[in-house]
């Protein structure tokens with residue numbers, strides 16, 4: 001085994017995983033003065049040859065204010081570039097079983113979430129990272145094992161099949177749901193860990209672009225909505241792409257999909273549940289995608305602590321995988337980087353100034369250790385909250401959105417929000433700019449704010465605060481709803497009695 005980086009006196013940070021979160025973390029650390037090495041098991045996404053071999057998860061993603069504000073905090077130019085390639089989605093478009101469409105806006109002031117190309121996002125972040133002089137990117141380098149006490153890790157060069165032992169001062173694990181860094185961390189710390197597969201899975205399908213009367217590509221559905229076909233125990237969704245196509249994702253219980261054994265079964269199931277979508281997907285293409293695209297599992301992972309001394313921390317999906325139904329997984333991962341950056345700055349962790357003398361090194365180490373302890377303390381409640389909220393949003397999307405109770409509560413929620421924010425209508429860019437200056441999402445917001453708004457458009461409000469405040473508001477909505485029902489019942493009874501009395505006195 002060859003040895004690299006041994007005792008060259010440089011304060012080296014290693015980031016494991018060059019997914020979007022790893023790239024952003026590398027940029028943040030490098031700008032703070034660290035020498036950063038990034039190890040990525042896959043080939044470089046930007047090379048045309050790797051496009052076919054690197055199978056990515058979802059084609060597109062929804063990014064919201066939380067992710068954008070985090071990007072702004074690390075590098076405002078990156079967030080500007082994204083917004084130029086993104087498609088705003090102002091609300092949900094609900095497709096009922098008869099093919100009617102109903103719009104439900106996300107926000108009273110028109111704030112929206114943005115559909116972006118996952119590969120483009122990752123490629124852009126990789127390009128940005130490769131332009132920072134103190135970042136080195138190693139592709140096809142898979143981390144196999146880590147010795148945190150000796151600050152070394154074993155990395156396999158997948159081209160030469162050789163194992164390299166490399167030294168580090170600080171390790172960031174951003175290596176996704178099946179993180180090796182997390183698994184190695186479990187051997188060093190008493191980590192509480194919970195993993196849950198839900199009994200549903202997903203498969204991606206595609207609605208192609210149409211043609212307008214000039215023969216140019218055009219969208220077959222409204223591009224400024226996230227489309228949902230809620231069918232109670234399963235659902236289909238569609239997000240727009242820049243080339244005027246839509247990426248659709250079918251989420252359904254495994255047992256439901258297992259029943260679709262023949263092409264006949266698939267076609268008739270789609271005709272029954274999604275006839276309008278089938279017309280857009282095209283039967284032949286649907287059957288091809290069904291046979292060839294993977295059916296993937298959905299998983300929630302919770303862990304605590306996220307760090308070991310001043311040596312290692314896990315962020316992004318490595319620390320918190322959540323089901324995708326709130327569209328917050330990556331937003332939350334980007335927020336991790338923003339919070340970590342703020343804590344490192346707060347604790348005076350600045351490797352550029354770290355002198356080589358042993359006592360000062362120990363001081364730097366203890367500062368890093370404090371920053372990481374604070375990270376675990378402040379972040380855990382929020383990460384658990386968003387994992388739970390994501391699970392809840394699946395029920396809302398596939399079922400509740402169609403029920404009168406939900407629609408009534410939603411209307412009341414929005415009404416109370418409008419009254420409460422009478423004097424302060426928000427302008428999206430201005431709100432984001434002001435929030436980028438707030439280091440931590442902890443703010444206790446006053447007034448009435450719907451849960452979706454807090455989670456999606458208020459990065460100054462932590463996920464846990466949003467969850468707690470929404471639970472209190474929900475109790476009020478339920479009580480008002482019950483009182484409303486009683487009042488309506490009493491009024492109808494009163495009028496019925498009056499009509500009956502009128503009829504009997506005329507007799």
Ligand SMILES: Cc1cc2nc3c(=O)[nH]c(=O)nc-3n(C[C@H](O)[C@H](O)[C@H](O)COP(=O)(O)OP(=O)(O)OC[C@H]3O[C@@H](n4cnc5c(N)ncnc54)[C@H](O)[C@@H]3O)c2cc1C
Nearest residue numbers: 017019020021041062143175176316317327328329330331
């Ligand atoms: C269907 C679906 C839809 C989603 N939609 C949204 C959405 O709309 N909005 C949103 O915010 N989030 C969404 N998410 C979640 C989002 O995809 C993840 O949160 C995000 O990809 C996590 O980024 P990451 O960088 O932490 O991890 P990853 O993207 O998983 O990157 C980890 C990287 O680490 C590398 N790696 C792994 N092991 C090793 C190793 N041993 N050595 C070296 N490298 C390694 C991997 O190759 C990978 O490149 C969705 C997820 C799914 C499944």
Ligand SMILES: NC(=O)C1=CN([C@@H]2O[C@H](COP(=O)(O)OP(=O)(O)OC[C@H]3O[C@@H](n4cnc5c(N)ncnc54)[C@H](OP(=O)(O)O)[C@@H]3O)[C@@H](O)[C@H]2O)C=CC1
Nearest residue numbers: 055056057176177178296297298299300317321322323324
């Ligand atoms: N929360 C959720 O429900 C889901 C979240 N996601 C997130 O999206 C990210 C991007 O997806 P994608 O890049 O396609 O990731 P993949 O599912 O392809 O996984 C990335 C790597 O993790 C390893 N891996 C995959 N499955 C397992 C397993 N069951 N046990 C151990 N290791 C496994 C594989 O490494 P190797 O090559 O060594 O086998 C694989 O290359 C994921 O990393 C995850 O964070 C993805 C799916 C569902």
Ligand SMILES: Nc1ccccc1C(=O)C[C@H](N)C(=O)O
Nearest residue numbers: 061062092226324325326327393
């Ligand atoms: N990106 C996603 C991927 C899969 C499932 C949902 C989403 C969402 O973004 C849902 C959106 N936040 C909503 O509540 O309507």
